[in-house]
Amino acid sequence: MKTETLSSDPFPADRKTAVTRWKEHRGWYVDWCTVWFCVLGGLIVGITVLALANIAMTELADPAHLLEVALSSEVIHSILLTFGAGASAVLLLILFGTPLAYVLARSRPSRLKGVVESIVDIPLILPHTVAGLLVYLLFMRRGxxxxxxxxxxxAFEDALPGTIVAMLFVSSPFFINTMREGFEMVPVHMENVARTLGADTFTAFRTVTLPLSLRHMYSGAVLAWGRAIGEFAGVVMIAYYPFIISTLIYYFFTTDGIYTSRSIAFTVILVSLGVFYLLRRMTRYLGRYDDRV
Known part of the structure; x- marks a missing residue:
């Protein structure tokens, strides 16, 4: 009668060898799942890099023309106007969107809440021309x-207020949804403790909930601002003038061809890349002491 002695080692010899080789490969682990995730995700990044490299190589081949276009008063004014209009839309969102986000975060699930959330998300699913038409019909001279x-x-037609309203409409879901998620992450019992100490609802919101949600407010504002300054169809439906940067590029593309419009686009890419890099860097420091919540 043959008997088999059970080994006290829970790992078979071949598995131990494979694990050892895996560990000893250049002194670090090779996580193939992460490697393939990086490869698949890199395809999306690669498309963006190829597009940027394509326009960069073409524009840097003629730096004199690029500098002439980038330093023209028309382009500089248009960029500043675009950034300023987007910032104005974000300020309005902070003023009116923050209370709405707080109510949605603290209210119980109901049919009414679902309807309101769906209405908030409508600009996300609408074609840009439809969004622009809605804004135009509401704010035109006979609206x-x-x-x-x-x-x-x-006045809103062919005026700066029309540009701001269109940017506000298309960017509102980005800010409101981000702020709502931030408010939902703040425990309700912290507000209740503030109320037991004599604070009313607004005081608890101002001294407890809002400071703990500053990072989400900042992130939502950056997302909304980026969405606002990138809008074209929604703006051009109500305010073709004054030229924001997207309208200016379209104007030169239809009147002067690709040569000048491409230089303007490359200038906008460089400016936007620098601005958003700085904004993202600032996110690391805003509200970091409240991460424990």
Whole structure:
């Protein structure tokens, strides 16, 4: 009768050899799952890099023309106007979108809440031309809001307020949804503790919830600002003038061809890349002491 002695080693010899080879390969682990994830994700990054390299090589071949276009007063004014209009839209979102995000975060699930959340998300799923048409019909001189506001001297057609309103409409879901997620991450019991100490609802919001959600407010503002300054169709439907940067590129593309519009686009890429790099760097320091919550 043959008997087999059970080994006390839970790992078979061939498995131990494979693990040892895996560990000893140049002194570090080779996680093939992560490697393949990087390869698959790198395809998306690679498309962006190829597109940037394509336009960069073409523009850097003629630096004199690039500098002439980049330093022209028309391009500089258009970039500043675009960034300023986007910032104005974000300020309005902070003022009106923050209370809405707080109510959605603290309210219980219901049909009404679902309807409101769906309405907030509508600009995400609409084609840009449809979004621009909605803004135009509402704020044109004979629109429901445009008519009474025009009587007090506030015009939206081919005016800066029209640009700001269009940017506000298309970027609102990015800010509101980000702020709602930030408020939901703050435990409700912390607000309840503040109320037991005599604070009313607004005081608890101002001193507890809002400071702990500053990082989400900042991230939502950056996302909304980026979405706002990149809008074209929604803006051009109501305010072709004054030229924001996307409208200016389209104007030169239709009147002067690809040569000048490509230089303007490359200038915008460089400026936007630098601005958003700085904004992302600032995210590391904003609200880092409240991460423990």
């Amino acid at each position: 429901w809001l445009g008519a009474p506001l025009s009587e007090i001297g506030l």
